[in-house]
Structure formats: structure tokens, C-alpha cells
Amino acid sequence: MPLVLGADMQGPEAWLLLLLLLASLAGRCPAGELETPELVTVVLGQDARLPCLYRGGPDEQVAQVAWARADAAEGARELALLHAQYGLHVGPAYEGRVERPPPRGPLDGAVLLRNAVQADEGEYECRVSTFPAGSFQARLRLRVLVPPLPSLNPGPALEEGQGLTLAASCTAEGSPAPNVTWDTEVKGTMSSRTFEHSRSAAVTSEFRLVPSRSMNGRPLTCVVSHPGLLQDQRITHILQVAYLAEASVRGLEDQKLWQIGREGTTLKCLSEGQPPPTYNWTRLDGPLPSGVRVEGDTLGFPPLTAEHSGVYVCHVSNDLSWREAQVTVEVLDPAEATGKQVDLVSASVVVVGVIAGLLLCLLVVVVVLMSRYHRRKARQMTQKYEEELTLTRENSIRRLHSHHSDPRSQPEESVGLRAEGHPDSLKDNSSCSVMSEEPEGRSYSTLTTVREIETQTELLAPSSGCERAEGEEDRDEGIKQAMSHFVQENGTLRAKPTGNGIYINGRGHLV
Structure with missing residues (x-):
């Protein structure tokens, strides 16, 4: 038989009477049970569903479900009240944030807490009043995950030749404490520190290395993982290592280009660095000849004349250091160049002839020595052969004489x-x-x-x-x-x- 309240009994008095009545009936009926998880996890800003399901007999009915925040410091604080007849009533502190989620079963007392904040984290109590079994209660803990917002801070300027130097630091704060690692092909060392706060924890990781020019332009990535993140967060920093390479000059490989009257000849200064270097050309034995053009790392010449011969110097510099390289330019007359080529060919022929003569002499010496060796061996064999023949002949004669005189x-x-x-x-x-x-x-x-x-x-x-x-x-x-x-x-x-x-x-x- 359903419970019907009088029209004149409304408000808190009616609720109190109803609770007392249900409590008096609790000992007369077999007890049911509540299905409530121990922990509910929600990410900051998302909705949290607080389940509370009563498992009772087929004739039992849930009269109302009362939700309250169980705070040890401030005591119980009303969250919501679900009544079978009067519907949902939300406490003042949670006005506009609590709803009853679908599906709305007669024995389901779950509520939905909208837009969870970190302050919502704590324990909640679900109290179910049934008829005729009485009242039941259960507790659960709400955990609000605060995803970290990582930040990467580059270290001081890196210069080639420094010792172990801080390249970058990465900081992430969240609840619970996030995990911070580094992803890079650069060789270095990492260290981490954790700072605990009242509702969160901050983790700072530092990456240190010994700067070298091979690290310039290489990526250094901070990786942050956290249970409140669907995927790891990554922040990439491009390393900038200040250095300046040695300078060299290219353009004198083919001497045929450096003859009087030639056009389009150039000298190019080769170097690299960070920051990008600047180039400057000078002449060691005086100013640059008229008509010579300086275009960054390239020195261009007009039609060559004898006055373009000299020592040219390329100066390379950046904020870190400076380098220089010098070359000697010799502009030749075409006839002189041909004569030098002929002299070179003649010298090559002479060298080849000398080598061939030495080889021929060596061959003659070898032939003579081998011939003398074989001649000496033949003479020795002939002498030995004649000695054997003489002995044989003497033995034969001696034998014949013995036959005659016996x-x-x-x-x-x-x-x-x-x-x-x-x-x-x-x-x-x-x-x-x-x-x-x-x-x-x-x-x-x-x-x-x-x-x-x-x-x-x-x-x-x-x-x-x-x-x-x-x-x-x-x-x-x-x-x-x-x-x-x-x-x-x-x-x-x-x-x-x-x-x-x-x-x-x-x-x-x-x-």
C-alpha cells in the first residue's frame, strides 16, 4: 500500500516524518543492497556520474534517495534529494550543476554532477529509503584529474666548446603528478624534481648536454604523460649551438681558367656557422684591383690581366668567433702556360725514361748473373762426369789386364x-x-x-x-x-x- 502524505504536511516536516516511518519499517523486512563503486574518476571540466543502484525484492519501492558531500572538516553538505513523488531537489551549493541522468529507473538513484572542478574531489554518501525494507547507505570517492599544462624553457645560449650545459627545462603541473621525459637523438643527461601542492604536484625535468656543432638544428622534445590526457603532450625545442667552421677558398682548381683575357673567373669562400657568418674580401699586398666585385662569399673578377695576380684573403666572422683563409692567384700568359705544360710533359718523359733505363739495367744484370750461374753449374757437372768416365775407363783397363796376366x-x-x-x-x-x-x-x-x-x-x-x-x-x-x-x-x-x-x-x- 503506497504511502500518501496529507495536503497539510509539506516541506521539511513531511520529509522528516517520512524518513522516521521508513526507519521504523526497516527491521521488519529483509534487507536489500546498494551497488556503488568505491572510486569515480573524472577529468577536470567534464561531467561526473555518481551511481547508486538499489537491489531489492520485486515488491520493494524506493521512496527517496538523498546525496550528500561528506566533508570531515565542514560536515555533511546536501547535494541532491530524489523523491519518487516530488522529483529532484538540489542543494544550494550545487544549484544548476546536478541532474538526474537517463535512464531513470525506479530503483536507480544516480545523479550527474556537471562541469566537475577540483574542489568537487572528495567523498559522497548515497542514502536510499525504501518501502518496506527501510534505509540503506553507501559511500564513494570522486577523483578529479587535473591534466597538466607543460611548458618548456630553453637554457642559456649554447656555444661549441662549453662543458656540460643546461639545454632546456620542462615543467608540468597536474593532479596527480605528471610524468615528464625527453625524446631526442642528442646525447645528454636528464634530471627531475617534484614539488607537491595542496591539490596538485609540479614536476620539472632538465636536460643537459655538451654542445657541439653536430647538435645544431637537432630537435629536443619534452614528453608529458598523465592519466587525464588522451595522448601524451609533446613540446619540441630546436637546439641552437653557436659555432664557426674553418674557412677555405675554392676556385683555383683549374689553372687554365687563370690566364690573361679569361672572363667569369671567381673565388668562393667556404665556411659555415651559427649564427650565419658574414664574409669580407681583402688583398694582402694592397687594395682590391678595380673591377673586382665582392658578392658575399664570392669574389668576381673582370677579364683577367697581370695586375690581378696576388694574395687574396677571405675573412669570416659571427658573434662567436672569426676565421680567415688566403690564396695566391697567378694570372699567366697563354704562351707561358703552354711552355709550362710542355716542360711538365718533358719532365714526365724524362722521369719515365730514367725509370725504364733502370729497369733495363736491372734486367741485364739479372740475365748476366743467371747465365754465369748456369755456366758454372754446367762446368761442374762436366768435370764430375769426366771424373766418373775416367774412373770407369781405368777400372775396365785394370780388369782387362787382370784377365791377361792371371x-x-x-x-x-x-x-x-x-x-x-x-x-x-x-x-x-x-x-x-x-x-x-x-x-x-x-x-x-x-x-x-x-x-x-x-x-x-x-x-x-x-x-x-x-x-x-x-x-x-x-x-x-x-x-x-x-x-x-x-x-x-x-x-x-x-x-x-x-x-x-x-x-x-x-x-x-x-x-
């Missing part, structure tokens, strides 16, 4: 040698043997073949003409000595009786 000779030894073509020829490749028998009936075989004697004599033949003649005489002498051991009889040669025979097998072959 007293142990047999009474009858004969060797038949078949002569093919000429009876005196000893160069037949066939071996001749004569079988003879002793009176006792023993048979003897051949002596050493004539081919062996011939081979021994042929080894004595040298290659040269004079030596060949001597060799032939020696060979004839050897043949004569060999023939002295044989007796020619009926076209055959019989060995003279000798006692130097040796039996080498059972058949009695005499060697």
Missing part, C-alpha cells in the same frame, strides 16, 4: 764370336759364345760379351770436336787391348788361354 788360366778356352758384316766390328748387339771342352770333359760358357766392352769404350766419347778425336783414339786403343785377349781363327775369335775363369753354374760357364 796365371790361373785354363789350357784351352775358346769363345766364338760371330762377325756380321765386318770381322773387326765389335758393335753387334748379339752376344757370341763359344763352347769348349776341357780334356776332362767339362764344358765352359762364354766370357763377357763384346757388347759390354763396346759400351765401356763408348762411355768415353765426349761431345766436342777435339775431345771426340781423343775419344776415338782411346776407343781404338781399348779395342786393341781387348783384341789382345783373343785369337782370330776361321772367322771366329777364340780367347787366349787364361787362368782367370770363374764357374758360375753347374754347366761350367766360364766368365
Whole structure:
């Protein structure tokens, strides 16, 4: 049965009576529960939804929902009152900022706090009066995120050659404390400090480096992250490092351009720096010739004459320092330039000729040394060969003499040698043997073949003409000595009786 208030009971008295009535009925019905999160987070300036949902029986009804700010210092402060019959009532401190969000269910006591500010952060209490279950209450905490507004402050002017110097500092303040880092390819060090305030915290990060010209124009980015930001905030600073590079002059690479009568010749001064440098041209041995134009870093010449020869100086300076470079200009007559080219070619030819001559001499020396070396080796080999032949010949003669003079000779030894073509020829490749028998009936075989004697004599033949003649005489002498051991009889040669025979097998072959 729904509760109906009388027409004469309105205002605070009616609300108080209703609360007392509901409280008296709370112990008679089973208790329901409230669904309320412990923490609600909202970004500064956005709307905060404060949920409070009652879970009860199907016959239970929510009579009203009361919202209050629970402040320990100031006590409870009314936020809003939702009544099933009279609707929404907003406290004076929040007039115009509290609404009832859709969907508006009979058991849903959520409210919407518009345009949350940092002062709204704190604890809120939801008290639900139901019929017939009674009253229920729950608390939640509202957290207002204050996104940081980062700022970047460049450090003092950077100059090449300085030590560790502050390049920039980045500061961000918010609630809770933001995170500040650096994104850069420049090598350096960073440090951070945090300053706590009553409702926020400020973080300052510094980036320090050792300035060099390679850092000039490079980006240095401060990156700030915070839960109240949808994405990180980035602030980029372009480094400016003051420096001045060494100066140099270009334009004298081709000497053909610097001849009398040439037009359009220029000298260009090369340098760079921060801030951008200025250029100035002077002549070391006097003022600039008439007609010479100075256009920043370029020095332009009119048609060249002999008076344009001289030493020119380029001065480069900026706020940091100054540099200079000088070159010597020599304007040549075309004929002199050709003569110099001819002299250069002649000198090159002479150098090449000298080198070729040295190489040729070296080659001749190598050939002579190699020839002498091979000649000496051939002479040594010839001497060794002749010594071996002499020893061989002496051994052969000694062996033949031993056959002739041995007293142990047999009474009858004969060797038949078949002569093919000429009876005196000893160069037949066939071996001749004569079988003879002793009176006792023993048979003897051949002596050493004539081919062996011939081979021994042929080894004595040298290659040269004079030596060949001597060799032939020696060979004839050897043949004569060999023939002295044989007796020619009926076209055959019989060995003279000798006692130097040796039996080498059972058949009695005499060697």
C-alpha cells in the first residue's frame, strides 16, 4: 500500500516524518543492497556520474534517495534529494550543476554532477529509503584529474666548446603528478624534481648536454604523460649551438681558367656557422684591383690581366668567433702556360725514361748473373762426369789386364764370336759364345760379351770436336787391348788361354 502524505504536511516536516516511518519499517523486512563503486574518476571540466543502484525484492519501492558531500572538516553538505513523488531537489551549493541522468529507473538513484572542478574531489554518501525494507547507505570517492599544462624553457645560449650545459627545462603541473621525459637523438643527461601542492604536484625535468656543432638544428622534445590526457603532450625545442667552421677558398682548381683575357673567373669562400657568418674580401699586398666585385662569399673578377695576380684573403666572422683563409692567384700568359705544360710533359718523359733505363739495367744484370750461374753449374757437372768416365775407363783397363796376366788360366778356352758384316766390328748387339771342352770333359760358357766392352769404350766419347778425336783414339786403343785377349781363327775369335775363369753354374760357364 503506497504511502500518501496529507495536503497539510509539506516541506521539511513531511520529509522528516517520512524518513522516521521508513526507519521504523526497516527491521521488519529483509534487507536489500546498494551497488556503488568505491572510486569515480573524472577529468577536470567534464561531467561526473555518481551511481547508486538499489537491489531489492520485486515488491520493494524506493521512496527517496538523498546525496550528500561528506566533508570531515565542514560536515555533511546536501547535494541532491530524489523523491519518487516530488522529483529532484538540489542543494544550494550545487544549484544548476546536478541532474538526474537517463535512464531513470525506479530503483536507480544516480545523479550527474556537471562541469566537475577540483574542489568537487572528495567523498559522497548515497542514502536510499525504501518501502518496506527501510534505509540503506553507501559511500564513494570522486577523483578529479587535473591534466597538466607543460611548458618548456630553453637554457642559456649554447656555444661549441662549453662543458656540460643546461639545454632546456620542462615543467608540468597536474593532479596527480605528471610524468615528464625527453625524446631526442642528442646525447645528454636528464634530471627531475617534484614539488607537491595542496591539490596538485609540479614536476620539472632538465636536460643537459655538451654542445657541439653536430647538435645544431637537432630537435629536443619534452614528453608529458598523465592519466587525464588522451595522448601524451609533446613540446619540441630546436637546439641552437653557436659555432664557426674553418674557412677555405675554392676556385683555383683549374689553372687554365687563370690566364690573361679569361672572363667569369671567381673565388668562393667556404665556411659555415651559427649564427650565419658574414664574409669580407681583402688583398694582402694592397687594395682590391678595380673591377673586382665582392658578392658575399664570392669574389668576381673582370677579364683577367697581370695586375690581378696576388694574395687574396677571405675573412669570416659571427658573434662567436672569426676565421680567415688566403690564396695566391697567378694570372699567366697563354704562351707561358703552354711552355709550362710542355716542360711538365718533358719532365714526365724524362722521369719515365730514367725509370725504364733502370729497369733495363736491372734486367741485364739479372740475365748476366743467371747465365754465369748456369755456366758454372754446367762446368761442374762436366768435370764430375769426366771424373766418373775416367774412373770407369781405368777400372775396365785394370780388369782387362787382370784377365791377361792371371796365371790361373785354363789350357784351352775358346769363345766364338760371330762377325756380321765386318770381322773387326765389335758393335753387334748379339752376344757370341763359344763352347769348349776341357780334356776332362767339362764344358765352359762364354766370357763377357763384346757388347759390354763396346759400351765401356763408348762411355768415353765426349761431345766436342777435339775431345771426340781423343775419344776415338782411346776407343781404338781399348779395342786393341781387348783384341789382345783373343785369337782370330776361321772367322771366329777364340780367347787366349787364361787362368782367370770363374764357374758360375753347374754347366761350367766360364766368365
